[in-house]
Amino acid sequence: MEKYDHLEIRCPRLGGEVTFFYCRRERNNLPCPHIIDCWEMYFPVEKYLSSKLSREEWDRCFNQAPKNKVMTLIELIEAAKNQKQVPD
Amino acid sequence: MDKRTKFTLSEEEIPRYWYNIQADLPEPLPPVLHPGTGNPITPDDLAPLFPMELIKQEVSTERWIEIPEEVRDIYKLWRPTTLYRAHRLEKFLDTPAKIFYKYEGSSPPGSHKPNTAVAQAYYNKMEGIKRIATETGAGQWGSALSFGGACFDLEIKVYMVRISYDQKPYRRVMMETWGAKCVPSPSNETKAGRDMLAKDPDCPGSLGLAISEAVEDAVSRDDTHYALGSVLNHVMLHQTVNGLEAKKLMEKLDVYPDIIIGCIGGGSNFAGLFFPFVKDKIDGTKPDLRIINVEPASCPTLTKGPYAYDFGDAAGLTPLIKMYTLGHGFIPPPVHAGGLRYHGMAPLICHLYRLGFVEARAEHQLATFQAGITFARTEGIISAPEANHAIKAVIDEALKCKESGESKTILLAHSGHGHVDMAAYDAYLSGKLHDYEYPREMVEEALAQLPKV
Numbered sequence: 001m002e003k004y005d006h007l008e009i010r011c012p013r014l015g016g017e018v019t020f021f022y023c024r025r026e027r028n029n030l031p032c033p034h035i036i037d038c039w040e041m042y043f044p045v046e047k048y049l050s051s052k053l054s055r056e057e058w059d060r061c062f063n064q065a066p067k068n069k070v071m072t073l074i075e076l077i078e079a080a081k082n083q084k085q086v087p088d
Numbered sequence: 089m090d091k092r093t094k095f096t097l098s099e100e101e102i103p104r105y106w107y108n109i110q111a112d113l114p115e116p117l118p119p120v121l122h123p124g125t126g127n128p129i130t131p132d133d134l135a136p137l138f139p140m141e142l143i144k145q146e147v148s149t150e151r152w153i154e155i156p157e158e159v160r161d162i163y164k165l166w167r168p169t170t171l172y173r174a175h176r177l178e179k180f181l182d183t184p185a186k187i188f189y190k191y192e193g194s195s196p197p198g199s200h201k202p203n204t205a206v207a208q209a210y211y212n213k214m215e216g217i218k219r220i221a222t223e224t225g226a227g228q229w230g231s232a233l234s235f236g237g238a239c240f241d242l243e244i245k246v247y248m249v250r251i252s253y254d255q256k257p258y259r260r261v262m263m264e265t266w267g268a269k270c271v272p273s274p275s276n277e278t279k280a281g282r283d284m285l286a287k288d289p290d291c292p293g294s295l296g297l298a299i300s301e302a303v304e305d306a307v308s309r310d311d312t313h314y315a316l317g318s319v320l321n322h323v324m325l326h327q328t329v330n331g332l333e334a335k336k337l338m339e340k341l342d343v344y345p346d347i348i349i350g351c352i353g354g355g356s357n358f359a360g361l362f363f364p365f366v367k368d369k370i371d372g373t374k375p376d377l378r379i380i381n382v383e384p385a386s387c388p389t390l391t392k393g394p395y396a397y398d399f400g401d402a403a404g405l406t407p408l409i410k411m412y413t414l415g416h417g418f419i420p421p422p423v424h425a426g427g428l429r430y431h432g433m434a435p436l437i438c439h440l441y442r443l444g445f446v447e448a449r450a451e452h453q454l455a456t457f458q459a460g461i462t463f464a465r466t467e468g469i470i471s472a473p474e475a476n477h478a479i480k481a482v483i484d485e486a487l488k489c490k491e492s493g494e495s496k497t498i499l500l501a502h503s504g505h506g507h508v509d510m511a512a513y514d515a516y517l518s519g520k521l522h523d524y525e526y527p528r529e530m531v532e533e534a535l536a537q538l539p540k541v
Contacts, residue, residue: 010453010521011352012384013295015226015473016255017515025172032225036383053462056192065109068435069319070120070146074129076300077136 004043007031011038030059093175095337098166102160103332106155108327109363109436111151112370117321121368123538136307137314138322139215142208145322153325155207162206166195169330171337174500178468178486185484185489186343189500190334190361195332197262200357201232201317204326208315209236219243219312221305223273223298225252227259227508228472229317234268244268245312247275249300250293260509273298280304317356319434329358334499335364343497344374350501351478352381352448355434358478361501361527362446369445378447380485381437382477385450449481456480457516460506470513472506 005021006031013034020039031049039045050058067075110117119128131143138146145153155163174187192200211222220242224230229245237244246268253260253272264271266451274281280300284291293298306314316323338344348365350358358381368374440446460476462483463469471479482500489496506513515521 006259008520010473010515012206012474013225014249014252015228016252017511018251022251022292028297032294068120068319070129070134071123071312072299073137073303073316074133075123076135076303077307078124079300079306081126081136083304 007042009038030057033061090341093173095171095341097336099334100166101336102163102167103155103329105134105152105154107328107332108148108151108153109326110149111366114370114443117435117438124308127176130527139211139217139313139443141211142322144326146320152474156210159210163474168192168333173336174467177463180466181486181490182494183490185485185486186492186495186497187486189502190330191502193505195331198237198507199232199472200327200360201229202235202329203329203360204317204323205232205517206239207326207371209240209242211314213240213242214424217311220315221245221302221312222315223295223302225249226257227252231259231262231272232317234263234266234313237268238266244256245305246270247273247298249295249298254511256508271300275301278533289425301503318356321436323356324359324434324436327356328363331361331364334361344498346381346496346498347378349380349382349478351474352383353435353474357503358501360432360435365441366445380481381446382481383448383450384477385452399508400442441484451480459483465538470506471502471506473512475503519528
């Protein structure tokens with residue numbers, strides 16, 4: 001466990017309590033895009049994360065424009081169609 | 089002014105049409121481009137997930153779209169919902185403001201969400217679909233769709249983020265009571281879920297993964313579609329049944345709101361109430377109407393945070409965008425076209441915000457619970473934590489009226505009750521939530537890192 005992992009807040013997206021450990025691994029072991037907004041009230045989260053993430057990981061988490069929901073769904077449809085053709 | 093507390097319509101007065109704001113936008117929504125081809129998406133692109141009637145509604149510019157009689161019949165189980173005058177809250181605040189709230193907590197699942205869940209279930213049934221897959225976080229949408237599925241004898245499969253599945257057993261039980269099958273995500277039932285479990289058997293899940301599982305489920309079976317509870321245009325459309333009722337009720341009372349306030353996550357609850365009113369602002373009938381979207385300070389989609397700055401394009405159209413730097417001199421490239429504003433928020437609301445027809449503000453968690461407690465102790469309703477954000481803003485506006493002596497009419501979109509969220513109230517009442525004063529030196533350090541624009 002890392003320094004702040006035990007801390008808990010209410011997640012506005014999930015509507016329940018989550019730990020910092022959850023937030024910093026929420027997206028396939030990378031932080032949730034909202035992690036800085038949620039946690040900056042409690043400790044210097046930006047500084048902490050900048051010491052833990054590579055520049056590439058940082059950009060992937062925080063500096064990419066999120067897609068419109070419909071675009072996201074279309075990408076998921078394509079991915080699911082491809083998976084249909086490739087058995088486990 | 090009428091002294092009554094509750095104002096209702098008859099079942100016959102349930103609106104017969106939904107209102108489509110896309111007919112009245114001064115500028116149309118920009119088209120959504122297919123990520124693969126770069127061309128505008130077509131109905132075929134969405135056909136694996138949604139029935140054609142909903143796809144048509146997604147892009148329709150018809151002003152009025154008829155509510156099927158079968159849907160209106162189900163609506164009669166709890167609609168029309170009541171418009172309340174918050175006399176006791178007004179008295180407690182000692183404000184000359186007149187506070188009204190349209191309460192959606194009387195629906196079977198306890199929120200506004202069945203307004204669209206029932207409609208989506210109906211259109212899927214009409215297209216011969218047997219199953220609908222969806223994801224849910226806290227379980228409100230999963231509960232609503234489970235109820236909608238029960239109304240039309242559809243099988244509902246809900247992928248519930250595992251951390252919530254473990255924390256909120258009663259939401260799961262609600263879904264199962266309505267006949268749905270609710271599984272924790274990641275699950276063993278999709279490739280996306282299995283892949284994640286192979287990597288991390290204890291994975292607590294995420295909304296993104298749950299959506300992936302639900303979409304994969306829908307795409308992999310011919311008898312199954314997918315449903316989404318917010319954000320999309322057709323969802324906003326279905327929610328307008330609430331705003332149309334509110335407008336009709338206020339017309340009967342011969343009052344019109346000066347300020348309309350609601351909480352926003354994806355945006356559908358508030359859009360449902362304010363879209364029929366914002367039409368009057370767009371056409372110039374009510375230019376002074378204020379519409380305030382209230383969001384959590386921790387999820388500031390519309391409001392700007394302490395790091396926000398304007399990269400400003402020549403036309404001045406680029407909105408303020410919140411960006412983060414790695415410190416030590418690294419400045420990330422600007423993100424244009426409001427991309428960050430479209431994350432998890434209805435494009436229609438973002439569009440109206442950009443055009444200046446609505447306002448936004450952010451509220452911190454602790455203050456919203458304080459407001460929720462005040463509301464419960466005056467009006468009696470224990471509100472969903474999300475609704476407390478809007479209640480906080482209503483109280484603030486009512487207190488401003490007290491200072492100015494103005495008797496403004498405030499209309500609150502109350503999205504639902506908090507009976508399945510008592511753990512959050514427990515955290516507040518037991519003092520686990522606390523205010524935090526951001527250290528001055530941290531603010532100064534952060535400001536020093538802002539790019540010079």
